[in-house]
Amino acid sequence: METLKYLLPEDRIPEAWYNIVPDLPRAPAPVLHPGTRQPVTPDDLLPLFPMGLIAQEASAEPWIEIPGEVREVYRQWRPSPLYRARRWEKALDTPAHIYYKYEGVSPAGSHKPNTAVPQAWYNKQEGTKRLATETGAGQWGSSLAMACAFFGLECKVFMVRVSYDQKPYRRALMEAYGAAVSPSPSTETESGRGILAAHPESTGSLGIAISEAVEVAAKDPETRYSLGSVLNHVLLHQTVVGLEALEQMEMAGEYPDVIVGCTGGGSNFSGLSFPFIGRKLQGKGNPRVVAVEPAACPSLTKGRFAYDFGDTAHLTPLVKMYTLGSTFVPPGFHAGGLRYHGMAPLVSHLLDLGLIEAIAVQQLDSFAAGVEFARAEGILPAPEANHAVAGVLREALRAKEEGVGRTILFNLCGHGHFDMQAYIDYNAGKLKNYEYPAEEIALALAGLPAGVT
């Protein structure tokens, strides 16, 4: 029989997360305090994050030990399987070998619990009673809600209004886990009230929801803030994905020529690729690494590499990243997890260093690829993951055209069970592609903070 699945035993869950920063040829730009424009200190961040996570955010250590209790929870779904997509390869008639790491096996259905669990754990250790966060499509909110339930923390989620209204099922999952969920912009925060005063019909954005959650955390000493992507410590936690994949590719007896992941804030892409890029920096292997983003929110392919705020109300520190401008509200395409104006500073830095590539794909192409994948492999990807699938499809068809065998590895970061309305709309011909929103982006970029480069 041909091998479909590469499984690691439980004791091969990584014992440490991999921090790519010390391996980089040039250090990333520092995070700046929004008032002083000076590098932030740990004390600046303490109202928002526990010291355990702040230390990781700035760490120069290449390996950071995973706490035992976190590994114990990880063991419920980790090591996640690595699949060879043999049926899809056959359907495509491609000489490429396609492998995917499948993170939909977590109870919340995506890679997000990889960081939700340690974030909840470190907060619990330092006495946090409640975590506040934002969520777009709901993958992150449901993952944090679950992690909070495991460790006995309260959880408050600001859910982007358009998703809150259109995706009641993700909200129901968060509520089943015991979280309190509000649509954002809400009347519960100054940030939310400000947005609603200016735009009473606002459908929200991740940038706005972040402002609300940060504000709640900053004002209540028992509440801290939790972010599902973008930050260094979040990307760090996701490296369990790539560390496992390294071993699993070894089991398969192959090494990737191309690594593909979708990018919204950057966490699933980084989780898979950083361990491979780290090896590349050490002279081991030389895969191309391709980030796939939505054409309607193209921070990496059309954004500017500049200091910007992580949120719309400008409550966060300034980070240097590829950004479309913090006031840019992406159009309402279905991959809600990719509707973010910026990109993780580390991912941005890697693009700037030429260590990764980026492409943008249109919504209809992403769904067409996802449906073909589902019919071959059984797993229906989340709309976010469809972008990665579409990127892989391009690579696989190019390999076929060129008649060249090629090993492609991608991160299937979540299933689409909670996103079926998107598939209903796609099937009914109601989804569309989006023009590049050039004017809105130009306007938002004109508002970038001045005087910092």
Place this chain on the structure above:
Amino acid sequence: METLKYLLPEDRIPEAWYNIVPDLPRAPAPVLHPGTRQPVTPDDLLPLFPMGLIAQEASAEPWIEIPGEVREVYRQWRPSPLYRARRWEKALDTPAHIYYKYEGVSPAGSHKPNTAVPQAWYNKQEGTKRLATETGAGQWGSSLAMACAFFGLECKVFMVRVSYDQKPYRRALMEAYGAAVSPSPSTETESGRGILAAHPESTGSLGIAISEAVEVAAKDPETRYSLGSVLNHVLLHQTVVGLEALEQMEMAGEYPDVIVGCTGGGSNFSGLSFPFIGRKLQGKGNPRVVAVEPAACPSLTKGRFAYDFGDTAHLTPLVKMYTLGSTFVPPGFHAGGLRYHGMAPLVSHLLDLGLIEAIAVQQLDSFAAGVEFARAEGILPAPEANHAVAGVLREALRAKEEGVGRTILFNLCGHGHFDMQAYIDYNAGKLKNYEYPAEEIALALAGLPAGVT
């Protein structure tokens, strides 16, 4: 670290299904031709099923080899994990050890692909072009749709109207896999038109949908029929669940004192329990085996053990089973997969032999148990599986009351990702318990076929 998860390597996927029939102290009653009232012959069944499955239906062999191509597809999610529910045990403060076999890891999210895949495969071998089937909540329909996509068969699904309207997400999954889905009763069949003429507002039932699918298969030589539960060969295919669990309990160093499964048609319950009951019949181990059914559709606890039709329009053979009468339409509770008037003949026979027990639980108790389980274990069960969880909860609390350690094993047959409307309604206080529908059942039982016992 405490062990949470027991995984078997890929080469421990069972090589044969276990057929309990030859181990039984008394043979089950024969299936009768609805016209002649004589035992059916293989030729009688050939318009509906391929010979490979008909042979299994009547087999006296204890072990039936699983075809290589079926095992190859199984390997995508099998062996499925066995979990120890340590966090739930702790939350319940029970001395019981609770184990669950988790079948939600299949791409369709339930145990149903265990039989959908071999059914599609045997049909493909014998030249079937299309499969027709029924589905309630959609677990079965989506599983068969996926299996048909894998083997290049067309798939036609009659979906119980109430679910078709209320659960568009399962329908969307079937359509993503390429199936054609119609609400049942439909105008596409004589059975459907007959029902609609008498009851224009009919919300449908599994019994009606079965009639429609059987009719379509009987009339088209290129179409065969496929059933997701009840029949011997379906229960047979599910025994991979219990065979794996036997090995995994051995890894855990325990043997179940109690085995629990929910029952609608009986397939997930049988899949887990038959291998253990087989051992019991051979003098190995003596677990209690508890079937948990919904109080609103209580075939095992309130039905009659009698010959009845499997469908409403009386197109199927007569089978001896616990039944509420083939014209009984269960009330619209959310566990659509349990809304069947009858029970698998083999499960019925085992109850008659005293080899299993049965209890009924109310809808609100089942959801309360499911939500508590989700907060502890992360996995949100399907409404059907909540019945098993509620049954386990009783056993675990009884163990606590009695101060007795006890090993409980149950089948968590699917996740609830496609059933979130049920959780929304539960959370909003909109779900209710159901009175035992005594009059409707009495009426339906009065219509049982006469002259056969």
